[in-house]
Amino acid sequence: MEVKRIQCPNCGVVLDVRNSKMEDEKLITCPQCKAVLKVRFRHEAPLEAKTVLAGGLNNGETQLGGMNGATQLASASNAKSCYLCVAGQNYPLAIGLNTVGRKAPSSQASLQIETDDRYMSRRHSKIEVRELAEIRQAIISNDQNKNATYVDGQELQPGDAVILRDGSEIIMGKTHVIYKEQ
Known part of the structure; x- marks a missing residue:
């Protein structure tokens, strides 16, 4: 079973996502803001979490990568302040x-x-x-x-x-x- 730590791109809550079936992609619901997140698991690339909206629009993206077993969070929002x-x-x-x-x-x-x-x-x-x-x-x-x-x-x-x-x-x-x- 693979466990990855992600950050919800909407509310910022940190979640542990379990991939017990070794799926390439998994849909989860953020328990805080109720956003549906698509989490991709790749063996040689960082984990991605994207918000899935009706119509398939992306509402931000959080990318995760690991070094020596440690997970690092990096927000990839291009929104203007x-x-x-x-x-x-x-x-x-x-x-x-x-x-x-x-x-x-x-x-x-x-x-x-x-x-x-x-x-x-x-x-x-x-x-x-x-x-x-x-x-x-x-x-x-x-x-x-x-x-x-x-x-x-x-x-x-x-x-x-x-x-x-x-x-x-x-x-x-x-x-x-x-x-x-x-």
């Missing part, structure tokens, strides 16, 4: 849910913007960053704000969710924010 730019200061967005708000001692935002703008709430908006087919997608919605949020001149209404594009202008309170991809 994304961040918010405020007055020349860059604030990187993490994959998953980012709560954006004004920096204050009582702020619980995961991404706190350095500003004196009292019209920007301490939890002004939510930006969810998803990685799809080696592309990062950022989706903005309102959070616990009392003042308006605008994306490219359009006011976000309660329940709205807008996909951001490189260069999208966001106004939170009176603070101008630019969404960037790199």
Whole structure:
């Protein structure tokens, strides 16, 4: 029986995959994010784990290789990073849910913007960053704000969710924010 250690390309959880039937390829489900992963076993090449989506699209790839029995993990994602730019200061967005708000001692935002703008709430908006087919997608919605949020001149209404594009202008309170991809 062959056992390989892989890392889920979606959520990052590390899994041990058992290949008791010496298969060339095996489908497993990540217990954390429920993504279906295709794991290839090759005797002279590194192990690969790919996310399998409906339609056969690949949603990232994790390659594994071993030296003297040790397994090494290496992520092979080509996705662009994304961040918010405020007055020349860059604030990187993490994959998953980012709560954006004004920096204050009582702020619980995961991404706190350095500003004196009292019209920007301490939890002004939510930006969810998803990685799809080696592309990062950022989706903005309102959070616990009392003042308006605008994306490219359009006011976000309660329940709205807008996909951001490189260069999208966001106004939170009176603070101008630019969404960037790199």
